[in-house]
Amino acid sequence: MELDTQINELETDLKEVLVMLETSARKRVQSLLKQEQQKIEKELTQKRQLREQLSKRDSGDSSDPTVKGYTVKINNYGWDQSEKFVKIYITLKGVHKIPAENVEVTFTGKSFIFFVKNLDGKNHEMTVNNLLCPIDVQESSRKVKTDMVIVMCRKTAAKKWDCLTQVEKKSKEKDKSNFDENADPSEGLMSMLKKIYTEGDDDMKRTISKAWTESQEKRAKGDEMDI
Structure with a gap:
């Protein structure tokens, strides 16, 4: 669909350039418009060829005997x-x-x-x-x-x-915009751990959960000693 949209946009641009070319009386302007016309036509041809190739592959076109299997x-x-x-x-x-x-x-x-x-x-x-x-x-x-x-x-x-x-x-x-030099380093670490936990497999999640539990237990013991 994205490719179809690009082709439609190029076709619209080409029509507009051709209209401007017909109404222009200045040679320099005509020359610039012709250059733009050629550029758009070239890109349009490439996009159409690409769409055709993708269409053949998606439809399982067997006209090419070398295309086999999945x-x-x-x-x-x-x-x-x-x-x-x-x-x-x-x-x-x-x-x-x-x-x-x-x-x-x-x-x-x-x-x-x-x-x-x-x-x-x-x-x-x-x-x-x-x-x-x-x-x-x-x-x-x-x-x-x-x-x-x-x-x-x-x-x-x-x-x-x-x-x-x-x-x-x-x-x-x-990633760069999310980095704050004045932010609490521990907050950045927590964010990173949450990301790893969310995206990780079951073994990774168990490892992080165990490390978190042990960390909390150590912190609790430290607080008791301070009291």
């Missing part, structure tokens, strides 16, 4: 960067042994979909949306190495990325 979502990856590229490292055992055309990456201005067909009877997919900064779609690519694929996202500006996605950036900003 699809495994990839959640683990590493990344680093150079002046020109952001590199995402995805480990997949045996990926170098399958046909190169079975390893696909579809790029848009701020996202990419990584898809591997029929690796050990399964497909593998990873979608990364809302990259921290725009990327150059035409200059982005992928490299297949032994048991690994590197997704190469070409930066449009040679600046350092603090994180990979906008979501990670917002999370860091939220």
Whole structure:
């Protein structure tokens, strides 16, 4: 649905640019509008292609004989960067042994979909949306190495990325805003323990509960001694 909304917005923008182009009499303005028209049309084409690919995969399109079995979502990856590229490292055992055309990456201005067909009877997919900064779609690519694929996202500006996605950036900003230098350290510790307890498994919860009980007992004994 989010992709459909983006396509609708781009279509509306394109219509408005075309209207302005028809009514404009200034060559310089026309030139700028044409550049914007080409930019929107390019992005619109990419989004439509992406929607079509996703639609085929979701509907289980079997027109491609290499797409077999079920699809495994990839959640683990590493990344680093150079002046020109952001590199995402995805480990997949045996990926170098399958046909190169079975390893696909579809790029848009701020996202990419990584898809591997029929690796050990399964497909593998990873979608990364809302990259921290725009990327150059035409200059982005992928490299297949032994048991690994590197997704190469070409930066449009040679600046350092603090994180990979906008979501990670917002999370860091939220954590930073929640940190108060003047706050009671014990309150911060309690908040952290509550978070770990809430998100932890049963063993973690038992460990924290035991530590809390022992801490309270020690505190009670200390209070009795003071009296």
